[in-house]
Amino acid sequence: MNLLGTVTLWGFGVVVGVIGVMALIYWVLDEWRDANDINELVEGVGNRSGSAIVVTMGVLLTIGDQIIQLITDLVGMIDAPVVVGHVVGGILGWLGLQGLITNGQFLALFGIVTVIALIWRASKTSGRGI
Secondary structure (H helix, E strand, O other), rough: OOOOOOOOOOOOOHHHHHHHHHEEEEEEEEEEEEOOOOHHHHHHHHHHHHEEEEEHHHHOOOOOHHHHHHHHHHHHHOOOOOHHHHHHHHHHHHHHHOOOOOOHHHHHHHHHHHHHHHHHHHHOEEEEEE
């Protein structure tokens, strides 16, 4: 499942963000030639960026688009039976190492988790094989 760009108008946020960053880089390089020190550079860029709201929103949209992509990838992983099985298996292993469950309980619970993960995966693939 790949939802990149669908939340932010099909990549519009990325385009606006790239334009904003390019404008900011241009302003810094252009002011660098005329400035005597860093204070003048910052002041010159600040004066030129009357549309700083647009630049800021573009950068935030770009970052937001990537965060949304990361979240959708993580949600897609949570839906994967193999990943969930590994996480539950790790939790069972940790419980075993802490002495909270016995070896027999670990094996029984791990077997149950494996069977559930296999059934879940078989139901998701619907005839395409395991």
